[in-house]
Amino acid sequence: MKFILHLFLIFLFSQAAHAFDAMRRGPASVAPAPIYKEHEVKILQGHYRHQYFRYFLEEILTLSRNDFGDFKVTALDCGNEEECVNSGAYKNGDIIYSPSENWDLSGFKKIEAPILSGLMGLRLPVYEYKDRLKFEAIKSPEEYKKKRVSFNKNWRDYKILEKYKFKLIAVDTFDEIYGALTDSRADYTLRGVSEAFIEIINQKENLLIDTKNFIYYRYPVYLYVRKTNKRLYRALISGMKKMESQSYNNFTKSFVGQNLVLDEAESCKIYNVNTEVVQVLKQCELKGLVEAVANFNRN
DSSP, X not given: OHHHHHHHHHHHHHHHHHHHHHHHHOOGGGSOOOEEEEEEEESOTTOGGGHHHHHHHHHHHHHXXXXXXXXXXXXXXXXXXXHHHHHTGGGGSSEEOOSBSOSOOTTEEEEEOOGGGGGGGEEEEEEEGGGHHHHHTOOSGGGGGGSEEEEETTBTTHHHHHHTTOEEEEESSHHHHHHHHHTTSOSEEEEETTTXXXXXXXXXXXXXXXXXXXXXXXXXXXXXXXXXXXXXXXXXXXXXXXXXXXXXXXXXXXXXXXXXXXXXXXXXXXXXXXXXXXXXXXSOOHHHHHHHHHHHHHO
């Protein structure tokens, strides 16, 4: 009997010890997700034009954290894109996003990313105030093909505009796209919906934006993930699937919506260069632009 009582007491104390340990650790549901690795982000970190990628990356990794844990996003300390490429510093990280083709990407695997809900190929014509009269006379966006457009020849979409017979004035740097307008080498330039208004507010007050006539072309955007980092690759795929299930996601509304200044009571037109079709939106607002672009990509 004493032996049985002794075994019972041992069992009772062992269960109590487990209970106290669980109380000390707290419920499993509030335990922080593990951090498997710090991931460096290969973008021009610190340049306001590319901040959307940092926000996008953090958003999709948050959506996948329950399955893959936390990833701490960090940036390479190598300055602008030219310095990152010339020094080879970008090869030390895990993810690359770049709008140009200057990277050696042999060690990376690409994933098409729904950045800005597909709006990366939607462009706004930007011109100088001194030229406003000739641009105010434009009735439809395909008329822009007849005018000279300054564009960085290192950007991937330069070849798209070249293919569709835009009158390109090739430049080498971001500042030169506006310099070509000032010295009248070009008539206008094309900027993204997340870029145009920010750039004017920050540094180009003598510029105007045509918010009635848009240019659109299919412009897939990719994340390049180090091939050996399989956990990160799976986390990105998972997070992007969850984001794509939202036809009009919070990221696009918060990032683009606060910067895209449209007169929503007015109509606007989108010229799809891939099909040479002009679509008219009776109310020019962000949700309508997202839906129009989604239709372009399905057709």
